[in-house]
Amino acid sequence: MRILVTGGSGFIGRHVVAALQDEGHEVAVVDRVPFSGPGVRAVTGELEDPAVRDEAVAAGTDAVVHLAAETSVLGSMERPALVHRVNVEVTAALLELSRERGVGAFVLASTNAVVGSFEGTFTEDVPLAPLTPYGATKAAGEMLLSGYSGAYGVRTPALRLTNVYGPGMRHKDSFIPRLMRAAADHGSVQVYGDGLQRRDLVHVHDVARAFVAAATSWPSGPVIIGSGISHTVLDLVDAAREATGAPIPFEHVPGKPGEMPAVVVDIGRARARGFEPSISLLEGVRMAWADFAPSTAS
Structure with missing residues (x-):
């Protein structure tokens, strides 16, 4: 297939591009950050620009994987109009444009x-009720x-993603990269509250698949993509x-006020469609550490 990946220069995007190529697909990328890689048609620019979209969605494109977005929850509360425009x-x-060009x-x-x-186990049947502009824009995207x-x-x-982690996170400021930087720099981290908050972390290689x-x-329709296992913050430290x-x-x-416990x-829906997480938390953290370890850090 001929597949366009928006945001293909990002953390998840680069893994998706690689996974698509491994399966023999022809890949194009559009991103504000230039993409370099063999065999990829790259378009650089802002997707808000109609000319960039026109170049990206080329005739004969079979599918679009739309990763490009403003993803900061805090940023969405500070700049809701921008996040609405982009997302x-x-x-x-x-x-x-995809409809006009016959993208399937x-x-x-x-x-x-x-x-x-939400108190309980998240399923795809839980009613939409976002509490931030970011969540609202993603709900709007799903409705579109x-x-x-x-x-x-x-x-x-x-694909409703949980917390994604893995190689390529050196520029990120989520908890796993903070732990990796603390290990590399002989530093420490802050743990909010008692550290017993539970989170589902899924490895980026599984997400790409x-x-x-x-x-x-x-x-x-919506599909939750996670590991299916929730770990406490203290588990992540360990x-x-x-x-x-x-x-x-x-x-x-x-x-933090409003943080979910x-x-x-x-x-189950993802599993019914053939998805099965393959990388454990410890294995995944070891893979992420390779980017931060003193012998490889630049």
Whole structure:
């Protein structure tokens, strides 16, 4: 297949591009950050620009994997208009251009933030009730996909990702990279509250496989992509200590207002479509450590 990956220069995007190429697909990338890699048609620019979209969605494209987005929850609260423009208006424009050019599938990178705060196990059937502009824009994106699937027959899977980690996170500021930097620099980390908050972490290699499967064959609708196992923050510290061999001291600081005590997801729908997480937390943290270890850090 000929598949366009938006945001293909990003953390998840580069793994998706590699996974698609491994399966023999012809890949194009559009991103504001230049992409370099063998065998990839690269378009550099902002997707808000119609000319960039026009160049990216070339005739003969079979599927679009739409990863490009403003993903900061805090940033969405500070700049809601920008996030709406990038996450909703650009998605709508890409969908319409894809329809006009006969693209058969459009896959959205979504999030469980579309359902907001929820006590219990997340499934795809939990009603949409986002609590932030970011979550609202992703919910809007899912609704756009549903409309185009119903009206025009476009195949539109939406992958609701949990916390994605793995190689290529040196520029990130989420908890796993903070742990890796603390190990490399003999530093420490802060743990919010008691550290017993539970989170589902899924390795980026598994996520990339899910996007390949979604682009090539999955039906329309939301699918939760996670590991299916929730770990406490203190579990993550322990895994990082074992993976790096560093003590990684930490201090407890007051919890953040509104932080969810637990994120537990049911990945039964993904499993029914052939997805199975393959990388354990400890193995995955060891793979992430390779980017930060003093012998490889630049």
